[in-house]
Amino acid sequence: MKVAIIGAGTMGSGITQVAATAGCEVKLYDTKEEALDKSKTKLEKVLARLIEKGRIDLDEKNRIQSNITYVTSLKDLGDAHLTIEAIVENLDIKKQVFQELQSLQSQDAIIASNTSSLSIASIAASLESSERVIGIHFFNPAPLMPLVEIIPAVQTSDKVKNKVVEIITNWKKVGVLAKDTPGFIVNRVARPFYGEALRIYEEGGASFAEIDQAMKTLGGFRMGPFELMDFIGNDVNYTVTETVFKEFYYDPRYKPSFTQKRLSEAGYLGRKTEKGFYHYKNGKIDKNY
């Protein structure tokens, strides 16, 4: 199967690895050449580590890498059977990309968005053949997280929904069907986790490191809420909260945080910029900072 991934950032790179590992021919597209280079370098490191751990051999590494082509023109995605978009969480930009894409692909090609919170129905409405649009929401890091939310819009055909369920199962993921509501399942349930942690911190109830420590020690979480926000990206996390807040008619339960907004504005996006709530060195929290 031919798969196109749009956006070579955190999610697009991870989904590319998943699809290529499952044997698909993948074209990874980004407008920025440096994003593609970064993605390629990261995959090389990830696969080398998998060899070290004995999870794959050199042949498997070569097979995965040879399944991927890196492209900088949307026109190269014309022959894809399935396209998964993973670009910036902005409805207008996503719609624009989908509109350009529809004229390049056949009418039965499936078009999916990895959006965390935007309405699949409104993305679908921007296309003439909206029945082939669906949400396929992976979690970060996509190669490691088994869960994938599959979100049919009002317009999505059953044929497309069933085909996507089959593909996700073949990719060895656990697909869960969710309705097209703000934040779907996981991002809605997770909002209070981040929101209350931010409120405790903003009220001076505890430092963010102490909140993380408490949640990891007693709550059994692998990462505390602040480590997780830095991992996801403060820009992405803030935007998702803002969307869910607006979509639920400004329900105060989902109110976004000024602290996180300011960090995003400052470019303190988390691990990807080496600064967020924490500072990072070589991918790890810099305890000496």
Ligand code: NAI
């Ligand atoms: P990111 O910021 O790491 O990567 C976005 C990539 O898209 C960048 O490489 C950028 O150059 C590229 N891009 C931007 N506009 C483009 C365009 N018009 N055409 C082609 N490429 C373009 O973002 P990330 O974190 O990978 O998020 C992508 C999507 O996945 C968002 O919708 C986000 O809500 C969703 N998501 C993010 C998760 C996370 O933990 N970061 C988890 C699940 C979903």
